[in-house]
Amino acid sequence: MHTNLEFPELLQLIDERSTAFRAAIAAAPDLDVPVPSCPGWTLADLARHIGEGRHAWAATIAAGPDTATKSTEKGTPAPQERDALLAWLATATQAMLDALREAGPERGSWAWWRRSQSPRTCGAVARHQLQEIAVHTYDAQLALGDPQPLPAPVALDGVEDFQFTCCATTAAWPHQPAVVDYHATEGRSWRLSLSADGARVTRLSAPTAGADVSATGPASDLVLFCYGRLGPDAVKIDGDTRIFDQLIAWDPGA
Known part of the structure; x- marks a missing residue:
């Protein structure tokens, strides 16, 4: 847990x-x-x-x-x-x-x-x-x-903080609805659901089917990818990579 x-x-x-x-x-x-x-x-x-x-x-x-x-x-x-x-x-x-x-x-x-x-x-x-x-x-x-690399406890908390604080919003997602998963190789996963209702994050107990695109890697690499310090080649990406391009370009406001 x-x-x-x-x-x-x-x-x-x-x-x-x-x-x-x-x-x-x-x-x-x-x-x-x-x-x-x-x-x-x-x-x-x-x-x-x-x-x-x-x-x-x-x-x-x-x-x-x-x-x-x-x-x-x-x-x-x-x-x-x-x-x-x-x-x-x-x-x-x-x-x-x-x-x-x-x-x-x-x-x-x-x-x-x-x-x-x-x-x-x-x-x-x-x-x-x-x-x-x-x-x-x-x-x-x-x-x-x-x-x-970021220390493991910092990095694991960092992936979740980035999702809950920086990605989650009630602002409408301006593209087709999408599901983005993040999998830390240390054993934690998160799902970001994007729609006209906004962006909502949930914790996953295990990797689950249904994502349009996912990023997998050590938590430190995921944090640094999220903050633009590492490129997509630093993590394993499966699915529609255009969604990450849309996420990076999106500015929903605070």
Whole structure:
């Protein structure tokens, strides 16, 4: 039986992935190294994005469940000197973790996913923030030429979070109805049903017939495929590949 990561596990894994991100920044020969998976960005740009984003989420969570917009708080400007930048990143991450811990998983929070299947709670924010730092840690490692797979617990939760948070919506699917399955080789599967009623996700107890197209691979590869870090050749695709092209091009709004 599948169970989601518990809130304390999410916070611990955010901390671990943030540490791995800082380790990549610390190991870089230069902060002007370009990040191939974030066109136009250098490692310095990526680090600034991470730090400012954690400060903004810390302030948003602290503002409480009734806030109508995400905070524009960015903290102090990102330092240019590497050691100071690393300390700034650690402070930003700790501020977000402290805000999440104080609020608890059940408290409401502003979130951009108004029409998804994910709740607008601090627990759901923590879940998605884990994926944010995990994928950007991969980006930083890729810039150094040594990308590492996402840890299995992070990746398995990441496939589901992407489906429930980023894909599920009540916005009408503008094409022919379709069924898309995702199969992680670690033994978990999900089904995305697309129709005029929107996009809805269900967990599958086992691979099941009826999909128009499916993607199969290790959970890390599925997450990185979903976020556009890996191409379709990185996973095994069966069925009508045009549906993935339609999904990638679709912008249903949050």
